Amino acid sequence: MYPPTFEVQVKPENLEIKDKCPSYHCDLYDRETSHKIARSFLPGLASACVDNTTGGLFNTPGSVALDIRKEMVEYLTQRSETFVAESAVLEGGSDFEVPEHPYDIISDFVDDFASSKRNFFSGVSVWLLSERREERIDDFVQELETNQFWLIERREAIAKALIKNVDFKNMFHCDMKFNTIEELSEHLPVCSFRTINCTNEGCNARFTAARADNHDSVCPFKILLCEQKCSGGVMRREMDRHCVTVCPMKLVTCPFYQLNCQSTIPRCEVEQHNFENLHSHMLNVLRVIHKEASIQDLKERVEQLEKSSAPAQLAKARDVRSLTLLIKGLEAKLGPLETSKKSKLIECAELPTRKEECTDSNTKQEESIESPRKEEEGI
Numbered sequence: 001m002y003p004p005t006f007e008v009q010v011k012p013e014n015l016e017i018k019d020k021c022p023s024y025h026c027d028l029y030d031r032e033t034s035h036k037i038a039r040s041f042l043p044g045l046a047s048a049c050v051d052n053t054t055g056g057l058f059n060t061p062g063s064v065a066l067d068i069r070k071e072m073v074e075y076l077t078q079r080s081e082t083f084v085a086e087s088a089v090l091e092g093g094s095d096f097e098v099p100e101h102p103y104d105i106i107s108d109f110v111d112d113f114a115s116s117k118r119n120f121f122s123g124v125s126v127w128l129l130s131e132r133r134e135e136r137i138d139d140f141v142q143e144l145e146t147n148q149f150w151l152i153e154r155r156e157a158i159a160k161a162l163i164k165n166v167d168f169k170n171m172f173h174c175d176m177k178f179n180t181i182e183e184l185s186e187h188l189p190v191c192s193f194r195t196i197n198c199t200n201e202g203c204n205a206r207f208t209a210a211r212a213d214n215h216d217s218v219c220p221f222k223i224l225l226c227e228q229k230c231s232g233g234v235m236r237r238e239m240d241r242h243c244v245t246v247c248p249m250k251l252v253t254c255p256f257y258q259l260n261c262q263s264t265i266p267r268c269e270v271e272q273h274n275f276e277n278l279h280s281h282m283l284n285v286l287r288v289i290h291k292e293a294s295i296q297d298l299k300e301r302v303e304q305l306e307k308s309s310a311p312a313q314l315a316k317a318r319d320v321r322s323l324t325l326l327i328k329g330l331e332a333k334l335g336p337l338e339t340s341k342k343s344k345l346i347e348c349a350e351l352p353t354r355k356e357e358c359t360d361s362n363t364k365q366e367e368s369i370e371s372p373r374k375e376e377e378g379i
Contacts, residue, residue, distance in 0.1 A: 028191050035159075038152055054122040069150065080162045101172075102166050191209070193208050229249055259285065282302045286301055
């Protein structure tokens with residue numbers, strides 16, 4: 001007996017179609033970091049080649065450079081791929097601080113690789129600390145650069161791959177992913193890791209857009225306001241020279257400082273200062289010319305000189321010599337300076353520091369007048 005047959009309708013499974021994984025990745029990196037890492041490869045390679053062939057009779061650094069470079073790339077790639085796991089172990093098991101900057105991380109890898117290539121002779125501490133070793137490494141680095149043994153473009157490509165492996169916080173490369181090429185194309189012009197040029201005239205620097213503010217704060221070609229508040233704009237690299245040479249707001253001493261004018265003024269205000277202080281400058285010049293005259297007489301003489309010539313003409317004098325010549329020329333027209341004893345006494349009253357001196361001189365004059373009288377009475 002056959003079992004009954006049933007019509008079974010096979011229904012298709014209600015399968016959810018999952019979204020396609022993003023297949024377009026932004027491959028932009030921090031330009032400065034990748035370039036810095038790429039430049040560290042040659043010294044590391046040179047160190048490994050020199051130490052590996054030290055004391056050898058047949059091999060030279062140049063003869064092993066190709067093989068050691070291949071080993072170095074493989075070593076760095078392997079270490080970078082396992083870095084995240086290694087750092088988790090180190091952070092959890094000791095006080096050792098794991099570096100976060102890709103340059104520090106990869107530099108440690110390079111140093112470890114170079115150390116692993118030392119032979120018996122190069123492992124001696126005396127050799128490792130010698131100047132001869134450093135000179136050989138520097139010379140071999142120059143030889144590699146001259147012969148274009150390892151082009152910077154290829155080194156940067158390797159550096160970017162290493163950065164992607166160790167930069168798990170995405171601070172030095174873009175980790176954005178997109179479903180279509182159009183989405184990626186829209187992202188690239190605004191990506192913070194895109195390379196841009198400095199907009200300051202004369203500066204040829206190229207850097208990552210995220211570092212624009214950092215570069216702007218140190219760019220030697222950026223135009224800044226003068227530190228001494230003059231009206232002109234000055235390049236950052238020219239600021240120091242500008243402030244101490246041509247800046248109109250540079251502080252200078254009064255050109256009549258030899259006559260006890262101790263004013264310190266901006267260079268652009270010297271003429272105004274000379275005009276406003278013409279009276280005191282002229283008075284100080286006259287004190288030198290007429291050393292025996294009183295202050296009161298000299299003040300009156302200044303008034304006479306100001307009336308005989310326009311103040312603007314006298315104010316044009318730029319220093320002590322030129323003002324002295326102008327005053328002497330005007331005095332030649334005015335005639336000799338007239339002094340009086342009365343003014344001498346007034347000066348003594350106005351200048352307490354010289355009162356004692358003036359009193360002594362007046363006493364001597366009175367004694368010289370009275371002495372003949374005493375002689376006559378004695379006779």
